[in-house]
Amino acid sequence: MLLLPAFHPSRRFPSPPLPPLRRPMASSSSSSERVVAAGGGGWLPEFPNLSPSHRDLMAGILSEIDSRAGPLLLPSSVPADVRSFENEQGTCRGALDIRPGVVDGSTIDFILASWLHCELPFGALDITTMFGFLNATTDAPHLLMEFIQSSPKSLIIFMDLLPRKDLVLHPDHLTTFYEDTHIDKQRLELKKVTGALPYFSNSLYIRSVLSPTAIALNISLAEDGEVNMEEVLRDRVSPVSKEVARTWLDKCVCSERVVSEVERADLVRRDSLIKTKTVEIDLAANLPRLFGPDVAERVVEAIQKAFKIK
Amino acid sequence: MLLLPAFHPSRRFPSPPLPPLRRPMASSSSSSERVVAAGGGGWLPEFPNLSPSHRDLMAGILSEIDSRAGPLLLPSSVPADVRSFENEQGTCRGALDIRPGVVDGSTIDFILASWLHCELPFGALDITTMFGFLNATTDAPHLLMEFIQSSPKSLIIFMDLLPRKDLVLHPDHLTTFYEDTHIDKQRLELKKVTGALPYFSNSLYIRSVLSPTAIALNISLAEDGEVNMEEVLRDRVSPVSKEVARTWLDKCVCSERVVSEVERADLVRRDSLIKTKTVEIDLAANLPRLFGPDVAERVVEAIQKAFKIK
Numbered sequence: 001m002l003l004l005p006a007f008h009p010s011r012r013f014p015s016p017p018l019p020p021l022r023r024p025m026a027s028s029s030s031s032s033e034r035v036v037a038a039g040g041g042g043w044l045p046e047f048p049n050l051s052p053s054h055r056d057l058m059a060g061i062l063s064e065i066d067s068r069a070g071p072l073l074l075p076s077s078v079p080a081d082v083r084s085f086e087n088e089q090g091t092c093r094g095a096l097d098i099r100p101g102v103v104d105g106s107t108i109d110f111i112l113a114s115w116l117h118c119e120l121p122f123g124a125l126d127i128t129t130m131f132g133f134l135n136a137t138t139d140a141p142h143l144l145m146e147f148i149q150s151s152p153k154s155l156i157i158f159m160d161l162l163p164r165k166d167l168v169l170h171p172d173h174l175t176t177f178y179e180d181t182h183i184d185k186q187r188l189e190l191k192k193v194t195g196a197l198p199y200f201s202n203s204l205y206i207r208s209v210l211s212p213t214a215i216a217l218n219i220s221l222a223e224d225g226e227v228n229m230e231e232v233l234r235d236r237v238s239p240v241s242k243e244v245a246r247t248w249l250d251k252c253v254c255s256e257r258v259v260s261e262v263e264r265a266d267l268v269r270r271d272s273l274i275k276t277k278t279v280e281i282d283l284a285a286n287l288p289r290l291f292g293p294d295v296a297e298r299v300v301e302a303i304q305k306a307f308k309i310k
Numbered sequence: 311m312l313l314l315p316a317f318h319p320s321r322r323f324p325s326p327p328l329p330p331l332r333r334p335m336a337s338s339s340s341s342s343e344r345v346v347a348a349g350g351g352g353w354l355p356e357f358p359n360l361s362p363s364h365r366d367l368m369a370g371i372l373s374e375i376d377s378r379a380g381p382l383l384l385p386s387s388v389p390a391d392v393r394s395f396e397n398e399q400g401t402c403r404g405a406l407d408i409r410p411g412v413v414d415g416s417t418i419d420f421i422l423a424s425w426l427h428c429e430l431p432f433g434a435l436d437i438t439t440m441f442g443f444l445n446a447t448t449d450a451p452h453l454l455m456e457f458i459q460s461s462p463k464s465l466i467i468f469m470d471l472l473p474r475k476d477l478v479l480h481p482d483h484l485t486t487f488y489e490d491t492h493i494d495k496q497r498l499e500l501k502k503v504t505g506a507l508p509y510f511s512n513s514l515y516i517r518s519v520l521s522p523t524a525i526a527l528n529i530s531l532a533e534d535g536e537v538n539m540e541e542v543l544r545d546r547v548s549p550v551s552k553e554v555a556r557t558w559l560d561k562c563v564c565s566e567r568v569v570s571e572v573e574r575a576d577l578v579r580r581d582s583l584i585k586t587k588t589v590e591i592d593l594a595a596n597l598p599r600l601f602g603p604d605v606a607e608r609v610v611e612a613i614q615k616a617f618k619i620k
Contacts (some may be wrong), residue, residue, distance in 0.1 A: 166478075169476070184514070204494070208521075213514065
């Protein structure tokens with residue numbers, strides 16, 4: 001789970017704008033411009049290196065979140081040099097935004113959105129992530145979305161409502177958030193895509209954090225096949241991602257849950273562990289390699305601060 | 311997870327022996343006879359309807375368990391009419407055995423072994439299961455093995471060290487039993503088998519009970535292909551099953567763990583839920599359909615008694 005983008009329509013990235021990376025992949029004619037325009041415009045230029053459909057996918061999810069949860073969020077809590085960053089060689093670029101929930105009346109702890117583009121020896125790597133973390137006034141699941149493109153023919157997908165409790169010990173939680181919401185239908189829908197196979201993270205901790213309905217897929221298209229990843233992203237992945245986001249907004253963010261003091265303390269403890277381990281396994285291990293120690297430290301620190309784990 | 315067979319070399323099924331089912335599948339020349347003979351002989355005749363390699367697979371696992379954990383187990387706790395049972399029409403037959411752990415000095419709560427053979431409209435269904443449940447003097451994982459054959463070309467496999475605790479909250483548990491044991495290698499080994507694909511149980515509860523290294527596979531061979539399921543069972547599945555069983559015996563049954571009184575109570579509560587839900591989801595839902603209400607009630611009651619959930 002690598003992280004990163006800016007998604008609030010009213011905010012722009014620090015000026016002067018960064019120069020385009022060596023291999024820009026996106027055209028400016030993407031339909032995501034319309035999504036952005038409808039939401040107030042402004043953050044789209046910060047996705048210059050994503051393919052149009054990948055950019056639209058993220059824009060669509062963020063627009064969905066914005067339309068329902070926008071009033072529950074404060075402005076960005078991330079300094080400008082973390083909101084957008086790159087390595088010395090200019091071969092890797094990232095953007096990260098974190099917006100905390102309003103103090104009163106919001107179940108949202110924060111929304112984190114990010115993108116990362118790296119030119120590596122084997123080709124370009126694009127990772128976009130959306131993390132919706134809830135606070136301890138509710139025990140409803142968090143939201144995770146991540147899309148990893150390491151070639152035009154390969155896409156790894158994570159979409160999940162991350163459980164807040166041990167589901168074995170709390171089968172009522174399983175019923176409420178995973179059975180009654182019929183969320184597994186979305187996994188079954190994407191499983192039908194040609195070339196889609198279940199994906200197992202190398203990290204056992206990441207595997208253990210996921211729910212039993214997690215969408216964890218690797219879509220690998222034949223090099224000479226007729227199916228195009230842009231179409232898969234647009235026609236298959238995007239509708240499912242919006243449905244998962246809507247389910248989270250309807251059934252998790254907006255659900256009324258009664259949580260006792262003891263339960264709250266347990267939730268805080270469990271959530272802190274997830275945040276700490278995620279940073280440790282993912283960011284602290286990968287960012288220095290891609291961005292150098294200074295940039296990586298700055299980004300990791302901003303995330304730890306937002307995560308309240310430092 | 312359907313259950314069933316007798317595995318202790320010194321015990322026989324009730325006499326007179328049951329007549330053979332309508333479509334016996336096994337020959338008496340299987341190599342499992344040697345395994346049994348080495349262990350004292352006696353229980354093999356109770357697997358008449360399994361294919362030779364499926365029978366050898368179970369015999370091998372039970373022999374592995376017997377050789378290490380035999381002295382830790384008491385004789386069978388199951389009445390004769392549950393140890394072997396069939397439906398009125400004689401189209402379905404099952405065998406079940408449960409051996410509790412000795413009271414002092416054993417970490418084993420019980421070992422359950424079972425087989426079930428049914429002649430259904432679409433063909434024969436064979437299910438063999440081995441459940442190794444530990445007691446609350448340890449927090450080490452339980453063992454689950456299950457093999458479901460619904461046609462000569464299809465095999466569903468479950469093999470897992472079932473976690474006793476929420477692994478998100480107890481990453482040390484993940485390290486000790488799942489990372490340091492390198493158990494995921496076994497999953498990767500079986501994943502290479504031609505036609506093997508990850509299998510997702512319809513029950514979200516069953517999915518949530520499994521560990522991040524669970525082997526949950528559906529091996530589906532091409533009808534006209536050269537690969538033979540008997541060879542797959544013998545050459546691929548059997549070695550992995552023994553390795554998983556050995557890991558459980560070495561690292562779980564025989565590991566020394568310090569468990570506080572509070573932790574014990576939590577373990578008992580979590581284990582009880584797993585047992586209750588397993589019976590509810592699996593046996594109570596399926597046995598009456600296959601064996602009729604009277605036989606099903608008798609079998610379920612014996613299991614509930616051994617599970618201490620009634």
